[in-house]
Amino acid sequence: MTGVLLVFIVVAFAVAQAYGSSAGDSQARRELDRKEVAAIADGDQAALGRVYDRFHRLVFSLAMRVLGDRSAAEEVSQDVFLRLWHRAGDFDASRGDLMGWLVTVTRNRAIDTLRSRQHRESSAWTPMPESLDTAGWLATAPAATGIEAAERVGKMMASLAEQQRKIIELSYYAGYSQSEIAELLNLPLGTVKTWTRSALAALRDACR
Amino acid sequence: MNCESLRDSYELFVFGTLEGPEREEIAAHLQRACPECSAGVNRARVLATNLGSIAPPVDAPGHLRAHIMRAVVQATPRMHSFWESIFWRMAFPVSAAAALTLLLVVFGLGREIGSLNLELKTLQKSAADSRKREQVLVSRANAYRAALALMSARESREVRFGPGLKPNKQPDGRVYLNPKGLVMIASNFPAPPKGRTYELWLLRKSTKGAEPAGVFDPDASGGAMHVLARNINVNDIAALAVSDEPPGGVQERTGAIVMVVPVTGMTR
Ligand SMILES: [Zn+2]
Numbered sequence: 001m002t003g004v005l006l007v008f009i010v011v012a013f014a015v016a017q018a019y020g021s022s023a024g025d026s027q028a029r030r031e032l033d034r035k036e037v038a039a040i041a042d043g044d045q046a047a048l049g050r051v052y053d054r055f056h057r058l059v060f061s062l063a064m065r066v067l068g069d070r071s072a073a074e075e076v077s078q079d080v081f082l083r084l085w086h087r088a089g090d091f092d093a094s095r096g097d098l099m100g101w102l103v104t105v106t107r108n109r110a111i112d113t114l115r116s117r118q119h120r121e122s123s124a125w126t127p128m129p130e131s132l133d134t135a136g137w138l139a140t141a142p143a144a145t146g147i148e149a150a151e152r153v154g155k156m157m158a159s160l161a162e163q164q165r166k167i168i169e170l171s172y173y174a175g176y177s178q179s180e181i182a183e184l185l186n187l188p189l190g191t192v193k194t195w196t197r198s199a200l201a202a203l204r205d206a207c208r
Numbered sequence: 209m210n211c212e213s214l215r216d217s218y219e220l221f222v223f224g225t226l227e228g229p230e231r232e233e234i235a236a237h238l239q240r241a242c243p244e245c246s247a248g249v250n251r252a253r254v255l256a257t258n259l260g261s262i263a264p265p266v267d268a269p270g271h272l273r274a275h276i277m278r279a280v281v282q283a284t285p286r287m288h289s290f291w292e293s294i295f296w297r298m299a300f301p302v303s304a305a306a307a308l309t310l311l312l313v314v315f316g317l318g319r320e321i322g323s324l325n326l327e328l329k330t331l332q333k334s335a336a337d338s339r340k341r342e343q344v345l346v347s348r349a350n351a352y353r354a355a356l357a358l359m360s361a362r363e364s365r366e367v368r369f370g371p372g373l374k375p376n377k378q379p380d381g382r383v384y385l386n387p388k389g390l391v392m393i394a395s396n397f398p399a400p401p402k403g404r405t406y407e408l409w410l411l412r413k414s415t416k417g418a419e420p421a422g423v424f425d426p427d428a429s430g431g432a433m434h435v436l437a438r439n440i441n442v443n444d445i446a447a448l449a450v451s452d453e454p455p456g457g458v459q460e461r462t463g464a465i466v467m468v469v470p471v472t473g474m475t476r
Contacts, residue, residue, distance in 0.1 A: 045277060045280055045281070048276075048277070048280060049273070049277060052273055052276060053273075056268045056272065056273065057265060057266075057267070057268065058260070058261055059268075060266060060267070060268035060272070061263040061264065061265050061266045062260050062261075062263045064263070064264075064266040065263035065264060070269065073266075073268075074268070074269060074272055074275075077268060077272060077276075078272070078275060078276050078279060081276045081280075082276065082279055082280065082283060082428070083428060085280050085283070086283070086428040086429050087428070087429070097257070099257060099261070100253060100254075100256075100257040103256065103257045103260030103261065104253075104256070104257075104260075106260065107256075107260055108224070111224075112402070124225060124226075124227045125224055125225065126224050126226075126231065127224040128222060128224060128253075149254070149258055150258040150261050150262055153255065153258040153259060153262060154258075154262040157259075157262065168259075171220065171223050171225050172223055172256070172259050173259075173263075175223070175224060175225055176225060177225045177226075177227050178220070178225070178227060179227060196220070197216050200216070200219045200220075200255075201216075203219075203255055203259075204219070204251065204252075204255060207251065207254055207255050207258060
């Protein structure tokens, strides 16, 4: 019980850090993101610095969570912000979501690094496209990723059964497929699938 | 497969860890803008972002910011915008304009080489960790020199490819063919598949075979320059092709063809 509580406190802190002062006001946050990315696209280095100041903790923490290694996490973080610098011109504010994009790219890069370090070759890993403009495969604008939703997700993660949480973590933070997880945890594939499905259903509800 | 049976797979699809036919099915539904699957994947993306944001907080090292800003200054696409402004905006007809453009190119390249040399000198003085960047700069400077020689040679032939007008996802650019080699300058190249690189092929008229002509990787913004410095029989080239291949390239094509450029209608 203390463990769960601790996880929750850590999570709440992380979320507050990630969202910063504009917490809760997703409309204002998106407008700010749009302006900053437009400035970056115009070659404004100070704007990149400001985006770094707001999101470096989110990016570095996620890279650390995946890799558990400061120098590798540093490399990934640098990659992510440089990519933002080069690709800012593609950003479509009506569809793109800067925080979602940063999380996607950070996670993809970190898992790529992890997989190559582990010599893990499998055709199952097919990361999401990293275009800042997600037009074409998203018909609707992204729902708000608010501080409350993230807190609920964190709380739900902490309340999952140990094995269920482990499975979601291996899938999300390490990019393992269901059959890789079954092998790794020495569980029948059917069990992994069932537990994944129920855990994801709970997390999905927490996002609403 | 109907949307109903894909409903439980949106999250793993977004995580990039979905196996089996569901993966292609969801991709196909998204391709045709299926409203149900788009909304489902969208919700899954929100969950993924939330999972990403609840990683235990760790402070980034203090020097990281300065590191990144320095890298940004170095990576600011001086070189790239130079290429773009010279090449992409010019119609390049067979006329005095072509000669003028070439002059600009020569002038610009000369300046680029000059500034690269300056940068090199500074670097040579600094510590061992700059050695890597130094090597990159040397090879880049050499490549620009070779490109300059090929492009300004009287006997070079220019072949254009791609849409030319408003940029889209098709690679677009130019190839200069010369008996002493070739140079390809392009933009809008998609990143090659993971663990692959691009390889250029010369398709022969005489043998109907493909001859490897070197490997290259586009930069982060899709720009690519490739120089092949060896004698080639320009008149025997029917077309140029690019495919993705394992690092270092191969002798016989194994990967998917990204583009084919017929060598006809020379403009110079
Ligand atoms: Zn559908």
